[in-house]
Amino acid sequence: MNKSTAKQVKVWDKTWNEMLEKGTFPEMSSYQRQWHKNLIKVVAQNINLNNAKSMLECGCGNGIFGLEFANRFPKMALYLSDLSEAALKYNKLLLNEFIRKNPKENFGTFYVNHNIDDMFKMKYKNGFFDVVINGGTLEHYGNKEISLLIKEMLRVTKSSGTVVVAVPNIKNFDLIFKKIKLFIRNNSRGLFLRTMIDYGGNDERDITFNKFKKIVGKNEEIESVTYIKHPLALPRFIPRSTSNNHLMILLEKILVNLGFNWANIFLIKKK
Structure with a gap:
């Protein structure tokens, strides 16, 4: 285990143990479920999952990404792996x-x-899995480590299989509001500038499609790398029921096209 991973495990062990003590499951909220269903919908539109027999979510945390995928495609065997025992218990x-x-x-x-x-x-x-997925992990690591993670995910993926990676988009409204709140709370220009880089006061990075392609580099195992946007953009404080309103649907599409989508999703097709 490298130092970056050891640091992440320590932080997330604490988080998952706190969640276990609370005994609450925010992943079951209508907002969270819609968020993941929309993500899975756009992924399923770009890769064929109907014949997939196995899926791995590595660095799964709460495992919600994999669980919602398997809920939609229940014929797939789902494997969830993480270094945090507390995360798997949760x-x-x-x-x-x-x-x-x-x-x-x-x-x-x-x-x-x-x-x-x-x-x-x-x-x-x-080549054990048809699909390997990861959401919300790679942005915590440097370029060299991300490259190693991609290679390892490709290693356990079957020929013609797909690696699916989702990372936060720095321009999504929740992160923008976090920066504003931190600025107001701390009233420090220096801290604000650091926050603009860290977006949220944590160690997450902004990984655009161009950055991701450079990190992946030339790899003879890869057939293609594709970028798709998460179809949601409205901040979480706006009730999701409003998405049934045609005006709100149009507004969301405009915001996504302008780059305010919630997440950047990268599909790596293996030869």
């Missing part, structure tokens, strides 16, 4: 809550495997 409880509260959905019908594993050196065999 994920198991979250899955049970989804099964209990959504009996008409597919949460209780697909195979799930939980595994403590290091993203940089995974235990799985070469």
Whole structure:
């Protein structure tokens, strides 16, 4: 385990243990569910998942990305891996809550495997999965580490399979409001400038498509790298029910086209 990963595990272990103590599951909110369903929808429009038999979410955290994917494509076996034991414990409880509260959905019908594993050196065999996904992890690492992570995800992906990576878009409204709140709270120009770089007071980075392509570089295993935008842009304090309004739908499309989409999604097709 490298130093960056050890730091992340320490931080996230604390986070997941606090979540376990609270016993609440914010991932089940209508907003969070719509966020992930929209992300999965645009991914499914760009790659064929109907014949996929296995999916890995590495560095899964709460595992919500993988769970919502498997809920839509329940014939896939879902593997969830993370170095945080607390994260996997939380994920198991979250899955049970989804099964209990959504009996008409597919949460209780697909195979799930939980595994403590290091993203940089995974235990799985070469070409084991049809699809490998990761959301909200790569932005915590430097270019060299991201390159290593991509290579490892490609290693465990089958020929003609796909690696799906989602990272925050620095221009999304929640992060903009975070910067404003931090500026007001701290009233320090120096801190504000640091916040503009860190966007949110944490170690997350802005990874654009051009940056991502440079990090990935030339790789004989890769057939193509594609960029798609998360289709949501409105800040979370606007009730999602308003998205049924044609005017709000139009506004959201305009904001996404202007680059205020919630996340940048990269699809890496393996040869």
